[in-house]
Amino acid sequence: MVNSKLLRGNLETIVLKLLEDHMEMYGYEITQKVKDLTLNEIQLTEGALYPILHKLEGEGILTTRIANIGNRKRKYYKLTPEGNDRVTQKVDEFEVFVQSMHLILNPKLG
Amino acid sequence: MVNSKLLRGNLETIVLKLLEDHMEMYGYEITQKVKDLTLNEIQLTEGALYPILHKLEGEGILTTRIANIGNRKRKYYKLTPEGNDRVTQKVDEFEVFVQSMHLILNPKLG
DNA sequence: TGCTATACCTAAGAATCTTACATATAATTG
DNA sequence: CAATTATATGTAAGATTCTTAGGTATAGCA
Numbered sequence: 001m002v003n004s005k006l007l008r009g010n011l012e013t014i015v016l017k018l019l020e021d022h023m024e025m026y027g028y029e030i031t032q033k034v035k036d037l038t039l040n041e042i043q044l045t046e047g048a049l050y051p052i053l054h055k056l057e058g059e060g061i062l063t064t065r066i067a068n069i070g071n072r073k074r075k076y077y078k079l080t081p082e083g084n085d086r087v088t089q090k091v092d093e094f095e096v097f098v099q100s101m102h103l104i105l106n107p108k109l110g
Numbered sequence: 111m112v113n114s115k116l117l118r119g120n121l122e123t124i125v126l127k128l129l130e131d132h133m134e135m136y137g138y139e140i141t142q143k144v145k146d147l148t149l150n151e152i153q154l155t156e157g158a159l160y161p162i163l164h165k166l167e168g169e170g171i172l173t174t175r176i177a178n179i180g181n182r183k184r185k186y187y188k189l190t191p192e193g194n195d196r197v198t199q200k201v202d203e204f205e206v207f208v209q210s211m212h213l214i215l216n217p218k219l220g
Numbered sequence: 221t222g223c224t225a226t227a228c229c230t231a232a233g234a235a236t237c238t239t240a241c242a243t244a245t246a247a248t249t250g
Numbered sequence: 251c252a253a254t255t256a257t258a259t260g261t262a263a264g265a266t267t268c269t270t271a272g273g274t275a276t277a278g279c280a
Binding site: 032 | 260265267
Binding site: 239 | 251252253254255256257258259260261262263264265266267268269270271272273274275276277278279280
């Protein structure tokens with residue numbers, strides 16, 4: 001399991017990228033997808049995930065729709081056009097960060 | 111400039127790695143070295159750096175020596191043997207984290 | 221003389237998580 | 251069929267880890 005401290009500041013990027021790749025997802029589905037893709041290395045906690053989803057919706061980055069599955073409800077999230085821009089920006093930001101880190105961690109490859 | 115939120119959880123790794131590569135450094139020197147190596151992309155603030163150095167010293171990861179340069183004093187830090195182990199651990203942890211992130215961000219390369 | 225660089229440090233507050241709850245339906249297992 | 255686990259959403263208190271904003275002092279330069 002990845003040290004959860006390293007995830008700080010990156011959870012939003014993860015959520016946005018998954019929504020870019022999958023059009024529409026609900027919260028629980030996001031937690032499972034992250035686990036699957038990362039071979040259990042990254043596990044989102046609900047206490048972190050739901051507040052991020054609500055914040056992004058409030059910012060106009062995501063829109064929602066409620067689906068009824070039997071007697072249970074799911075809340076599906078999808079990116080708005082502004083959301084699409086935000087994904088690109090966040091992923092680029094992450095890559096610049098990783099490259100900069102590698103200038104320190106692998107000075108011989110710099 | 112790298113979004114400082116992304117640095118969260120990685121400042122200790124940066125400091126430890128620099129000390130592995132340079133035997134002995136003082137605080138201000140660390141801030142300058144990080145700026146130089148990353149072409150100004152990463153800039154450590156003193157408010158973050160000094161508490162980390164003090165914490166690592168308290169944990170036995172670093173030892174210190176005071177040098178007098180004219181009327182000015184410098185506090186040099188160097189790794190203890192436990193410190194050397196910690197660097198390896200932290201750098202490895204970071205690389206696992208980056209690989210896991212890439213499983214999400216570049217699913218086609220996974 | 222005043223500004224910038226060097227050099228150390230602390231403390232209040234902000235941001236962003238984790239942990240621990242609370243609620244409820246559906247599926248599986250002993 | 252009762253109990254446990256999985257599915258599904260959410261909130262709130264507290265912890266961690268920064269940023270921001272200060273404080274102190276020497277050295278160099280314009």
